[in-house]
Amino acid sequence: MANLTLKKKSLLKPRLETQNHFAVNMSERLDVLRLGYRKGRDPRITTHLALVSRAMGADGFLLAGDEDKEMFDNLNSVSERFGGDLKTEHVSGLGHLKKHVAEGGVAVHLTMYGEPFRKAIPKIRRDRPVLIVVGGAKVPGDVYKLCQHNVAVGNQPHSEVAALALFMDAWFGESASERTFEDARLVIEGINDGKLVHDNEISKE
Numbered sequence: 001m002a003n004l005t006l007k008k009k010s011l012l013k014p015r016l017e018t019q020n021h022f023a024v025n026m027s028e029r030l031d032v033l034r035l036g037y038r039k040g041r042d043p044r045i046t047t048h049l050a051l052v053s054r055a056m057g058a059d060g061f062l063l064a065g066d067e068d069k070e071m072f073d074n075l076n077s078v079s080e081r082f083g084g085d086l087k088t089e090h091v092s093g094l095g096h097l098k099k100h101v102a103e104g105g106v107a108v109h110l111t112m113y114g115e116p117f118r119k120a121i122p123k124i125r126r127d128r129p130v131l132i133v134v135g136g137a138k139v140p141g142d143v144y145k146l147c148q149h150n151v152a153v154g155n156q157p158h159s160e161v162a163a164l165a166l167f168m169d170a171w172f173g174e175s176a177s178e179r180t181f182e183d184a185r186l187v188i189e190g191i192n193d194g195k196l197v198h199d200n201e202i203s204k205e
């Protein structure tokens, strides 16, 4: 086990780390890349990943693996009703990741083998575009090497949706789960009993 750790460390390339408690810049874009999508097996969990991305502050949701126009149409319909402008795009997984890093972007891979997220987040640069990478059934070894940060939300196997939500909550603070969209047609007012939905198009009439 000790040997394994040493070997892995020696494979890691120099990282883009900064102690980043100051000069926090929230204006750089943040995208989520879902690797290895299988249209026959993963649509529900992948839709949930995209919904968490949108709700908690991502600018884009990028899908690698199978293409799925229907899923993108559903996501665009959520944005039309509830607001925001989540960019959806099908990309080549490793190709996109390599280009992002080569252009100076920061890549954060969520993996149970990574560094604990609360310890990792202060070291991740916020002054460059950030790509959060979540895996599918099998994550190619190159992903661990290409990403400057391999980050764990607990070192147990669980769900990419849970990992993404907890990471984004820690990254954005409460502005993640409290996010609102100025251009929303439907706005939900949270209450304890029943449903209260304001339809801005009806109230304009």
Ligand SMILES: C[S@@+](CC[C@H](N)C(=O)[O-])C[C@H]1O[C@@H](n2cnc3c(N)ncnc32)[C@H](O)[C@@H]1O
Residues within 6 Å of the ligand: 109, 110, 111, 112, 113, 133, 134, 135, 136, 137, 138, 139, 151, 152, 153, 154, 155, 156, 157, 158, 159, 160, 161, 163
């Ligand atoms: C169901 S897991 C499958 C992992 C797969 N066995 C592998 O080769 O890594 C799918 C994805 O969920 C995310 N994930 C699962 N547990 C995690 C954890 N504890 N911390 C961070 N991400 C996690 C990772 O992005 C992972 O690639």
